[in-house]
Amino acid sequence: MTGGARVHKNLTPHAGRLSADRRREKLGQRGAVVWFTGLSGSGKSTVAREVEALLVEDGRNAAVLDGDNVRLGLNKDAALLSAAGYGEAAAGRFGLGFSAEDRTENIRRVGEVAKLFADNNVIALTAFISPFRADRDLVRALMPKGAFFEVHVAAPLAVCEARDPKGLYKKARAGAVGEFTGIASPYEPPRAPELVLHSDRETPAESAQRVVALLKRKGVL
């Protein structure tokens, strides 16, 4: 409910009528962010969806944020914004591609949305390549201590490329996709992730169980 330029000086986060403790008590659930990072094809979305299913079957609310629902919505590219009625200038300004700057903004927005979910007692499961360490660390810094879990989905490049579920590695090798992570753009692995999933040696179901075990061990569940 704001209305003027530079009004952020007047903003303070709402305490709300409802305390965080009361929310947690009534909903029977803490919020958290589980941040899956890894190469394209490593299995991030697949594992995130498995974890979602386990949690929801257990009556907990969990929400997957991934390229498929975010790049088509909140983080549309310029072409999709144009199709939604934006003029050329606004579409170019706000639309997100895959340059380093655009990826940083992509991850920043996802981090802020994941935080909103976690603040509202939902377990956010994010599945983005998120290749840059600094971007992931910014998201970690947004979150309260103990509510951010970085999970490295660590299949080797050769395995991911052999899987190539969307044919993107093939296109990247042919030079048809610019700045593709692992081929023409770096992937910076986490230095101290809360969990490493060897998705070349364990099934998505096994990986998901390990994530749930982590959340139990850390008191989220």
Added chain:
Amino acid sequence: MTGGARVHKNLTPHAGRLSADRRREKLGQRGAVVWFTGLSGSGKSTVAREVEALLVEDGRNAAVLDGDNVRLGLNKDAALLSAAGYGEAAAGRFGLGFSAEDRTENIRRVGEVAKLFADNNVIALTAFISPFRADRDLVRALMPKGAFFEVHVAAPLAVCEARDPKGLYKKARAGAVGEFTGIASPYEPPRAPELVLHSDRETPAESAQRVVALLKRKGVL
């Protein structure tokens, strides 16, 4: 889990392992968006927080999105992005102020986030002036039929200005705040809102009860 330019052609929204029906059954709750719109000082956030409290006390998850948590997070302005480490160009590009273009993008992003909450069985309660009809209609169009409730918080300008909870009207009259809705920028009231709250003649608690009654009548609760 995407990796190349214009990759949206390869994207399809994930069906997921978990069906929407199963999610709803296990969580015992439908998602929806309740979109509060009205002048600064009309009481949007206050009513939204009252509704949140009523719903959470009833064991339903509801999440308030408002200027206070969104303008300080997802929709930071250029100054806040700079403070977060963005370079000048990126901060200027992605930071949101209060021009018409920026407001449209503000509302678009909020709409997409509200949709993500609703898709995940949370009742999103958004409290933004959202002065432009076209912007609100774009959000409505994102949502499945029957899951979007536009609520006009319709206190007259004179009442809002007399309340002036943040001193912004005073600043706007003094010319210290540009493009302030109701003073130097238009407010376009909804033509067919699902509900009108006369927040000059009813208490926030009464307004909140009317919103809950609407959600019951429409089968959300």
